[in-house]
Amino acid sequence: KQEVTQIPAALSVPEGENLVLNCSFTDSAIYNLQWFRQDPGKGLTSLLLIQSSQREQTSGRLNASLDKSSGRSTLYIAASQPGDSATYLCAVKGGGFKTIFGAGTRLFVKA
């Protein structure tokens, strides 16, 4: 059974700092891994998707990496801004159509 863990659970950083969010999963037989952002009380916004054959994806200040063999993904945020404050969720899609979510990392960027 796939399990997805995100560390840290919460993170507070000053504006401008580069930061890394971590996601680990127990079953390396994944189809893809997707990072989402969720603002309080809102739905999910997709940030990046990495297919199982890829090592990383980049979008603006965001870079996501994937190491299937070790069951790990990281989301790197460069030059953080207060607008980046949100909960970041990692989601792993395995065989079939089921996607398993991590518990998320709550990020707070201080101005």
Add this chain to the structure above:
Amino acid sequence: SAVISQKPSRDICQRGTSLTIQCQVDSQVTMMFWYRQQPGQSLTLIATANQGSEATYESGFVIDKFPISRPNLTFSTLTVSNMSPEDSSIYLCSVVEQESFSGANVLTFGAGSRLTVL
């Protein structure tokens, strides 16, 4: 990417009542998914809804409590029946769509329906 509209966006309900959440997608999709997010928790899949067949429920979720309809390829409803305060959650509808340039299957969500049960 697909645009998913959910109604209601939020509601406050009385214990013992039922509420139906609607999910409308602006394109035809084979599968629609319903998730629950309890306060402070991550997302849990309730069921997968295919058009023309019964929904497939995950462990811990039953049709009597969460009946789902999927009348066509762009619409689905989730009913939360006989609600109790423990049903207070955000309920999210999602679809998987294939990106045209990468072929990747991307999970896309609606804005969610926030239910509070008193």
